[in-house]
Amino acid sequence: MSDISYKDKGSILGPFKSLSFFSRKPVTEPFEPRIAADNYRGFHVNDWDVCIGCSTCQKVCDNAAITMIKIPGLPDDPVMGIRNERPAIDYGRCCWCGLCVDICPTSSISLTQEYVHTCRENELDSYFILPDPNGMHNKLFPKGWSKTGDADLVDLERQPMAEMEPQSRSDNFDEIVDGFTKQQAIIEASRCVQCGMCHDSCPTNMHAPEYIRAIWEGDAEEAVRQMYRTNPFSHVCGRVCTHRCETACSIGRRGDPVAIRWLKRYAMDAVSDERVREIAAEGKADFVSGKKIAIIGSGPAGLTTAFDLAKNGHAVTVYEALHKPGGMTRYGIPEYRLPYDRLDADIDVIKSVGVRIECNVRIGSDITMEQLRQDFDAVVVAIGLQQGRSTRIPGSDHEQVRASVDLLRMITAGESFDVPESVVVIGGGNVAMDIARSLARMQKSQYGKVAVTVSALEDFDHFLADPEEVKEAREEGVVILDSRGPKECVIDKNGKLEGLTTLGVISIFDDDGRFAPSYDEVDEQLHHGGMVIESIGQMSDISLFGEELTEELEWNRGRLQADEDGVTSVSWLWSAGDMVHGPDVVHAVADGHRVAASIETYLNEGSSNNE
Amino acid sequence: MSKELNLWLDDLLKDIKIIQFKRKNSRRVRIDIAPEALPALLELLQGRASYVHLSAISCVDWIEENEFELVYHVWSYETNSLVSAHTRISREPGVYLSVYDLYTPAAFFERDIHEMFGVYFEGSPDMEKFILTEWNGPPPMRKDFDSEAFVNQTFNWEEYHPQWLKDIEAEGGGITTRPEDVR
């Protein structure tokens, strides 16, 4: 068919050709609603069991058509990253672009193959819809536009983190993880959809959405400012936090959660220590209150309390029994996970707002509690859990049977001990991994080979230590045995420790869910080791209280009784951190803030009463 | 032929002092030039270098620098390339010269820019309102005009309160975040 020439005069008869159309069958549209295409962008449906109420759809909506509605009765669990909110759509605004569908982190929302909604003028309310799984006109149309792999607007993959190879890290205590470069941090931060699940799940409610946004904007100082709103242990948490935020992260529903912890670390490392000190001091009271507070223990709980109170203008003295401040973050967590200079940086910031730390002072022996009570307006005890628990199996009183926390403390303090050529660790938690991996490093550098066996009660499906810890420990030569219960520390006739015998585990809990392991007596193994290390938990050394105060205080199954705000049964005494709540740094920090706030109220009430 | 013309243009433009010249690719050239020299440049481009088609004039309000940027996009059907000539004028009083005598399409773009940004083009055939005939407010494309605020002040949003919402409210739930809260 060639093109028509401009000169073509046309035909007067041509149009009559169309008369032939009279003989054609007319096109009749059926009365039934027609079937829309598989991909049609009709009305919303939302699977409420999958939707987590993150409101990301609301943020991407180009027509401001989405309102979040709280629906009582739906699960609401900040720790799991679920809110009892669901999106409602204003069809007076929606343009059916489907961007909400393409971004939804859970893929819960989609559009159906339904074409029409209309109503009379007095029914305009019907344009405001709360999409549920059932369709909007009591009739469920098939799904149209829904999330497909190539359509995802959420980046499910995390920026890779560079770290040391096993060969180069296994004989030293150098930090394993490199940290993000600026470029990586910005890209990683850009994955965030600002849903705030992280904030809600964090024990101290860190402003993670804000600091992630600031990192994305290239403003690390602003990020640090956001962190110091809630966490004076940001270097520490940027490295070793148990990162509940990442468990709650809505991107983690289908992909890798945003690397919130590494982003925190990046921002802290990107800003000079001096600048961090200036930022941390912002908002510090410009008066001296005249109140004095004593804090026992310089772990994260004690120091956070101290930081807050010092910023409020009070005179705070922290007493620490050991050489250096930091508590378990220094004497527990190994250096390859948390270099001391980063911990020192955090503590320097805390000192810079006016906190006085007195090390080598053990309360109870060097100064009594009674003295503190007399000299100070309030006293906080935040002494953590310093003593290792024992299995009390036969032979466990041998001198070569040691507690993991004691050894870790010695390693940090540089106190020498004979590194055994082979060692058995009892326990399957992160502390067991820390001691196993620390000793593996020392063996490797002294003897050139590693002989560490970890024997854990739990099987690998229910393991307590983090999977990365297990993986990395194995890479470093540690042998990990699961489902083994300790039976006896075997001692030869010369009194020398030979090793540990273990039994196969049949079950750990009894029918009532109580801890009562039962073993297969036939399945016995001997693990050779010149040292056996017990790493099955820690407890508080409460001897500092003395008899009288111990009597006066209330206790709960051997634990000091303290409420959410750390208030004990004695009016001048608060308690924070591991010894009352636990189990990790960020909880200790959160505790510290609450205790500080409680003391603040107490002091204010006290002074107004006096006036 | 078109290649030569391009080379010739590059040489020619490099010699002029008051301008900055950047070749983005074989078909795109950016020129930055002082406002007093722009008409002469366009005359040169049109008369001597075959850039006969004024594709558009774009205006950008750089409010922080207190300047308007005017960009003249001219196309050559011979070399198949586009020159974008950028110039900046002061936001106050926002007056510039028309290039209508060189390019007829300028009349449309200048009128549009006048209406939307308030830039007055001396010598343009028609500076009357065109699209916003009944608008007496500030030129709306200026950065200091907040159209969303204007809409919120001028119009009422439909307030919905359907039965399902009432039911949820009765159980203690209800609206938590409105779309305007996250904008």
Place this chain on the structure above:
Amino acid sequence: MRPENYEAIKQPPSNEFELNFGPNHPGIEGNYAFRVKLNGDEVLSARADAGYLHRGFEKLMEGRLWIQNIALVPRICVPDPVPMEVCYSLAIEELCGLEIPERAQWLRVMQLEMSRLAAHLFAFGGHAATTGMYTPMFWGVADRDLILDRFEELTGGRVYSIYNIPGGVRRDMPDGFLDRLGALLDYLDSRLPDYDSLFFRNQVFIRRARDVGAMTQEQALKWGVTGPNLRATGLAFDVRRDDPYLAYEKIDFDVVTQPGGDALSRNLVRRAELKQSIRILRQVIKHLPSVKGAVRCPIPNPLAWNVPAGETYTRVESSKGELAYYVVSNGGDKPYRVHVRGPSSMHAVQVLEKLAVGSRLEDIAQIMFSLDACPPEVDR
């Protein structure tokens, strides 16, 4: 202007009088008006009156995230929305240095040509109606609907497909799509002779449209006319060929011209372009299956997407001519400025005003439709 603000035109006791033509008139495309001065039925002058479709897109875009605007831009031109999406996306891709996958390039060409076909069917149907021939209009609109069916299937939307996104397209085609597209092309091919006998080679049309609204090539160039209207004055220029984008360099097609510069030539160019678009689409159908891989390159999270500071002037050939976006980023998550150069901003305003002079009142509609003027593009 709102009706209540109309002033009654005082008619002098002579043959000369003024008339408001539009904004609601079957002879007007969209909502648009002319104030026409007449002597009898001869047009002495015509003045365009726009603004009835002004939605403030350029301003709106400055307040929305880069990606949110993909749902906005197609609305700038109702009959031919795809070029808006593509042009906007191309601009962002250039600013970000995004390399879009080859498959996406071909998918974009496919949609662009489908959209061109639909727009041209609309245009000639509309033109026919202005001369009292309604059957071609029905045919054009009905056949356009079949293209919209394919759009619905491909993109989830019939008119505003919102299928393109910076980085590529939002989803791959459904299974068997190309077969159904092929069948549609066969059908449309078979319809061309029908259109011809009913309209393009209909003597009534030819005699009615010849010499109406004529311009010379020199005038067209001077007035900034582009697209089919320019080609109808004999100049073979087409952005697809002469400032190529996407996969057009790899595709064979003719840039069709006609010599007359009048309403007839413009329609004949569009008629020939129907065939060219079918030809392009056949090449797409043949080639696309061999282009494997992703339909979109990785893009940042739309909620945290800063486009690097810079500016770009991006052009595509829409069914109405040269469509361009001038996009400026100041490095933020929203455009700092977007200027849309709609092709109709030339031929719906100045050009029409000029061509109307000396024509007859009943030809104004014909001229407007032969130019395929699209008022929403002017108003933005």
